[in-house]
Amino acid sequence: MHLESCIPLNLNRPIFMKNILLAITAAFMLFLALPAQGAGPVRIGFINSITGKEAQIGENLTNGAAMAVDDLKAKRVQVIMVQEDDGGDPKTALAAYEKLVTRDGVIGVVGPYTSASANVVASRADQYQVPLLVPAAAKEEITMKGYKNVFRLNAPADVYSKVLLSTVAPYRPKTIAYVYAATDFGVSTVRTAQVNAAAMGLREVANEKYQQGQPDYRATLAKVKAVRPDLVFLVSYDADAILLMRQAREIGLTPKAFLGAGAGYTTAQFAQQKDISPLVISATQWTDDVNWPGAADFAVRYKARFGKEPTYHAACAYEAVRIMTMSALNARDSRALCAALKAGSWNGIMGPVRFTSYGGFTNQNNHPMLVQQLQGGKYETVYPAQFSRKKLVYPYKR
Amino acid sequence: MLFFQSLISGILTGGVYALAAMGMSLVFGVMNISNFAHGELMMLGMYLAYYLFILFNIDPFIALLIIMPLTFGFGYAVEKTMIGRVIDHPSENQILLTVGFGLIMSNTALLAFTSDPKILTTSYSSSSISLPGDISVSIPMLLSFIITCALTAALYLFLAKTKTGMALRATSQNREAAQLMGIDVSRMSSIAFGTGTLLAASAGAMIAQTYYIDPFAGHTFLLKSFTICVLGGLGSVIGAAVGGIVIGLVEAMSSAYLSTDWKDVVVFVLFLAILLLRPRGLFGRKGEQ
């Protein structure tokens, strides 16, 4: 055997080097081309997870943002929204932000959706001094580092557990079990729930973290059932929620209350599952039955356009794009925009919005989260008292 | 109670794993290709079941009668135009081709159906039978387990008794020799891939109403299927059937007695242990590694 013949050889021939150089040069040309810029419409950026594992929720944000742009245009507001996909990857989100601020000439950016991406982009926003408005990422850390150019519309992770536990606190439950997705949001939310639960004197009897996408949670749920918790605190995304509740019903898990944090328990799809969803209590950033200006109308128009109920993510993205554009109109550059966001206050479909500093947060909208319960196939707001029309049903019964 | 509950749900879930893995094992045996698009083929079955139910109100289990021939044809065509062309290529090229094919399928589904998860809810999706000792058995899972057993038996008979089945087995044992014996091995590859697709899609269709459907829903089952195939012996269909149930049980038991978040680690450790201690798997032929 001639070993020499195996050697992939002689790459030094000019033809290779020339072709490689040609290919590399051609690739760079594409990125160096500068876009058309100039006065005229307000340019803002929007980073979102259009593809990748977070695409399910990302689509709601895409829809909400698109509706905001169309509504603004209908009001003769000249706005160009440059949309970037981060595929749920923080590095891509950062690249997208850098592209938006250095190449596309935007003066403000809405997004990214995921906590991981938002966390990375937020850490660089002060470097480029282009304000970032996070519409729906829940990780507390994002607005706790004192960044000057980072704003957040939605309430962070700790509020989910705070409002849920406050809702059931008057009924004096004794024990709590956690079942949650092994994601950033799942872990962050349960961590704050443990603190809040300890303060209420609740005893933790089970703590089950699961990998998303499993077809069978029955063994886990049977284990939870065996310790007979008063409260079952769940954090799950879209379809996992339905799966878990179906299997909980099968197994016969009946605590005094199911507390759902996270998007999975707040969807229309979940509400439609009439044999498993009734009386589940969930925390949400937004509902259409609260008397925030335009909320009900938004829900109607959204449904007509996209053929499904809006989630809170859609509402968050809608309002974030609206706030960013309205602030940018009078500002015209990033520094002025940042000041406008800091000073401004708005009252739209997300209720009153102001970016303030409190309890360790900077430029955080102290958004009142809502707690709703599925009663008669409809989400009814049951907490806080000023927004609720119906009374909480407790304890849970099949 | 916890033990028996985990035992039963482990076996029933294992049935679905088994069906998915059998298709992969068959493709592996006959074509010697690791199919990384197997999860996407399951996803195809899920969407077919969903739309047949939504549009024509056909029960997912009855819909199998339509899904099977359709997906067989699809798999046959894919093998002819794509997968079959790399049968003599290095294995990493084959793997990357199936990865690329999987990307095409899942992202086409993303464009066509959006990423919104679809939930297939029949009148009995959430119903269950209660056994003494506070144990429940999901009716759709039980039904799909029974059908899986029937399909396994049918596949076994097909491979053991029919002429095509024997030709498939011959190709699986030794491709060159089979060719010399006058077997049309390229047709056998197409049939194997078609059947593999059919089995994956059936598994998808059957789990559709107890699971959820989105363009990436098959991913969960991909690595599990590989594990099961290796456990049962790559290329062994019966091995895959048994391996599926073993993995279902291991998962359920480690969720119940260890912790839910470590159960996948347990599965992979088991996988490596089998590779090391008995590389041909439980039912594999000697010298297959």
Place this chain on the structure above:
Amino acid sequence: MTRTLAAIALFTAAAAVLPLFLGDNPYVADIIITMLMMASLASAWNIVGGYAGQFSFGHAAYFGAGAYTTSILLTTGNPGIPLCVAAGVAVSCVIALLTGAIVFRLRGHYFALASIAVAEIVRLTALNLDITGGAQGILVTDVSFGALDMNSKNPFYYAMLFLLVFTLCLSAWLRRTRAGFYLLAIREDQDAAASLGINLYLWKNMALLLSAALASVAGSIYAVYIRFIDTSAVLSLRLSIEIILTTIIGGIGTLWGPVLGATLLVSLAEALRSNMIGAFLVNAGAVSEGSAIGKFLNNNLAHAHVLVYGIITVLCILNLPKGILGMFRRKGSA
């Protein structure tokens, strides 16, 4: 050999002065850093996959080990970046030795599947432990290295470039050594190599160790560059597959294939992701924005970039099974 070295020197010189022409353009700099990173990773993979013919499908584990070790050290004691990188290499080598002990007993598909299983165990462990930040990942807030401005792109550009050039030189040198011949012999026919007295186990492990150490350094640079890691960013199967794809499309077992593959794939992925192709066609006047095609390009192509990526992968594997350099080589010799 001298010509190869000359080519590497030319490449290094060209790449070293490139930032001077880019000006203040962090976006383009980031793309090139990504290219350099993927080229380094693919070249590192090429040592074990291309030269020794052992197709590891779990290289994300070594990249991730470097990234995690660096991030953990930076957020706990912060012993300085060089020590973090060294610690990452050490951890990565331990994982490689453990992996090698298991997977090198296996061949073909079994080897590929086992390497995936090991990488998945590493990923799930990082996801379940507290020290790795679990699902929350690790955010590093401040890094410093001498007087360098760590907010600019340059330190990372040159760090990645250095790693790539080092990997290229090492690969070029390796091919001329006895060890390199052993690796190629193992690739061509393991049994024949063994019968010639080559210790398969030893040399396969050597190749994997070298490859893992290089991948780990890339991971460490990534961790300091992005300053946030989680399991899906640095330990995913997708990353492992991208590394292999880069090598194969460029030309497996060749020196420049990984570099070419990284340049093409990274720029293609970015052009598709940012919908540059659609925008370019519209701006050039080839397609009008309002037309059906223009709307499709604007609205759908951006959503479909992974689809296009998949199609190109399939076309490349079907039509250029030896990669782009492999194709030139065939034409060159004809």
